[in-house]
Amino acid sequence: MSNEATLHSQQEVMHGAAAHGHGHDDHEHHHEGGFISKYVFSMDHKTIAKQFLITGILWAIVGAFFSVLFRLQLGFPDTSFPWLESILGHWAKGGHISPEAYYALVTMHGTILVFFVLTAGLSGTFSNLLIPLQVGARDMASPFMNMLSYWFFFMASCVMMTSLFVQTGPASGGWTAYPPLSALGDASIGSKIGMDLWLTSMALFVVSQLLGGLNYISTILNMRTKGMSMTKMPLTIWSFFFTAVLGVLSFPVLLSGFILLLFDRHAGTSFYLSELFVAGKALSNEGGSAILYQHLFWFLGHPEVYIIILPAMGMVSEILAVNARKPIFGYLAMVGSMFAIAILAFLVWAHHMFVTGLNPFLGAFFVLLTLLIAVPSAIKVFNWITTIWKGNIRFTPGMLFSIGFVSTFISGGLTGIWLGNSSIDIHLHDTYFVIAHFHIVMGVSAFFGTFAGVYHWFPKMFGRFLNNTLSYIHFWITLIGAYLIFWPMHYEGMAGMPRRYYDYSNWESFKQFGDLNHFISIVVIIVFAAQLMFVFNFFYSIFKGRKLTTTNPWNSTTLEWTTPINPGHGNWPGEIPEVYRWPYDYSKDGKDFIPQTVPLSPDEEAAGGH
C-alpha cells in the first residue's frame, strides 16, 4: 500500500520527492527494499508483466505437452507407449491413454491455452509492460490492484494445477464446460471434484482479468503524458484498450453463467437441467435449459477470441512499421477497424450455436453480423501488407513472426467466412474443419503475435537480446509446422470427421485419414520440441544473452525506448517525456525515424503536423 501511495495517485508525495529529494530517498527505500517486494509481491508494472509472461510460458509448456499426449493417441491408436503409464499411471494402462484421460487432456489443453496462456499470458504480459511505458506513465492507475490481478491469476493457476492431480481427474467435458455434462457429478468422472476446481479456478481467473482490465482502461484514459492525445497513441495501446474493454464487459457475464452452474451442481436448482436420466434413474430437475448456458458462455466466448487476437494485432502493427521503416498505413482505419471488431464481438455469439435448434430466422442475422467482421479484418490485413509494401524491411525475429501472423491470420480468417454461413456450418460444425479454423486464426496467430512481442520487447524487459540463430530456427519450424499440422485438418473436416473423438480407426469413413493423423502427430512432436528450444533461449538469454548497448535497439519512435536500459520503478528518472508527434514518423523528411519526443519542426507546423 505504501508503494501505491508514494508512486501514484498521491501527488503530494511525489511532489515532495521532486521538490526536496530526501522524500525521494524514502521512496527508493520502499521500492528497492527487499527481494520479496522487488520480485515477488512487486507493484512495478514491468515486474508484474514478467510474472505474467513466465507463468504463461510454464502453462504453455503444460498445455502444449497435453496436446502432444492426445496427438499420440490420435496418430498412433494401436501403438503402446509404456512410458505413458509411468507418468500417467492408471490413466494410461498398458501404455494407451484411457478415454477418460483423453477427454481430460483435450479439455485442459483448451482451458489452459485459451485462458491461462493466450489471455493472461498475452495481454497480461504486454498490457502491463507497454501501457505505462508507451503512454508515458509512472505505473498503472492502481499498482496495488495490478499486483492483486497477478496474484489472483496465480491462485487460479494453483487451483487448476491441483485439479490435475485429484483422484477423479480434472474437468473433462470440453473447455466450454457445457451442462448437463458439467452440471452433474454422476455424468462422468471428470464432472466430479475436477469440475468444481475448474469453476473455482475460472472464477478467480475472471477476478484477475477484471482487476487487470480496470487498470488498463483507467491508465490509458487518464494517465497519458503531456501531448499524448488518443490519436498519438501507438496501435499497441489502442489494441490493449479495446481488449480490456471487451474483457471488462464480457467476463462478468461468464461469471454469471458459472454461478448458475454452481447452483445447479450443488443446490439442486434447475437453471440448465431438465428431464435427465443418469444411469437409468430419472433426475428431479425439470424446466431448465442447457442452451441458456451456451448463450451466457458464448456471450463471453466470442469476445474472448478477440481478447486473444487484438493484442497480437496491435503488437504486429507496431513491429511491422518499426521494421519496415515506414509509417503504419491507415492509422485511423486501423483504430476504426479495431473499434468495429470490438462492437461486433458482442453481436455474433450465436454463430457458435447454429446447430442447437436456434431459430433459422434469427440465425440469418447472426450470419450477416458474422460476415461483417470480414470487413474490418480485411482492412487490417490490407493495411499490414501496404505497410511493409516497398518498405526497407529488417528481418528481425520479431518482424518474421509478425509477417507470419499476417499469413496465418489470412488463411485462418478465410475459413471463418465458410463457418460463419449457417448453411455450411451445419455440415462443418464440430468437425476438424472448425479445429483447423480456430487453431490457425486464433491459436497460431495469437502465438505468433506473442512471439513477435517477446522477441521485440525482450531487450526492454531484460536489457539483453535473445539468441538470433535459435530465433530463426524457432520461426521457420513453427511456421511450416503450424501449416503442416492444421492445413490437412481442413480436408478431414470437410469429409465430416468429428472433433473430440477418441479413436477414428473404427470408422470406415475416417480410416483413410489414419496416415494423415500419423503425419500430423509427428509434426506436432517436432514443433513442440522447437517451442522447448524457444523456452531454453528465453531463460538462457535472461542471464547470458547479448547485452544492450543503446537504449533504443530497434531505432523506434515510441516512448518505452526513451527509458534507461534497465528502468527502475517509475520508468523515467526526472521528467516524464513530453510527446509532440504520432508514433509512426519513419523515413520522414530524409530522417530514418523521429521519436515522439522530438518537437515539430517549423515546416511540419506549417503543414499541420500529425
Added chain:
Amino acid sequence: MQAMSVQRNKIHPHKYSLWIAMGSITMMFIGFTSAYVVKRAQANWFTFQLPVIFWISTAIILSSSFTVQMAVKQFKNRHMQRYKQLITLTAVLGVAFAVCQWIGFMQMNAMGLPLNGPASVSFIYVIVSVHLLHVLGGVVALLIMFGRAFRTRIRTYSPVPIEVAATYWHFVDALWIYLLIFLSIAR
C-alpha cells in the same frame, strides 16, 4: 538517480477505476437478468409474489444512501465526530438490509418456494444473494473507513476514499432498485 516528476492525472485513478468496475458489475447483472428473460420466454414459467419485506429493505438501503452522502459532506467539513457516526449508521443500515433480505429468503422458503424449486424462484435467490454480497462488500469498505477514522498515527485528509466508498454505495443501492423493479415487472 534524479528525482521523479509528478504523474499527471485528469481524474483520480481510483474514482475512474470504480466507474469501470461498476460497469463491469452491471454487466454481470445484465447477464443474470438476460438469462431470466430468456428462461421466462420458455414454457412452464412459474409466477409468484415477491415477499413484502423486500420493499422494507428497499426503504432501508435508500435511507442509507442519504446517510453516506451526509457522511461525505461532514468529512469535507472536518466534522469528524459526525462523520464517524454517519458511516457507522450507514454500515448498520447495510447490515439491516442484509438481515431483511435473509428474512425474505426464509419467508419464501416457508411459502413453499425453496431454492431448488422452479427456475423463477431459484433466480430470485441467486440474483438477490449475489447483489447482497456486493452490499456486504460495501459494508466492509465502510468498516475500513471507520478504522481509518480512529487511526491516530496517520491522519488522512483526502476525501477520495470516502467518496469512492459512497459512490459504490449509491451504485449498489441503484442496482437493487433496478433489480426489484425488474423482478416485479418481469414476473
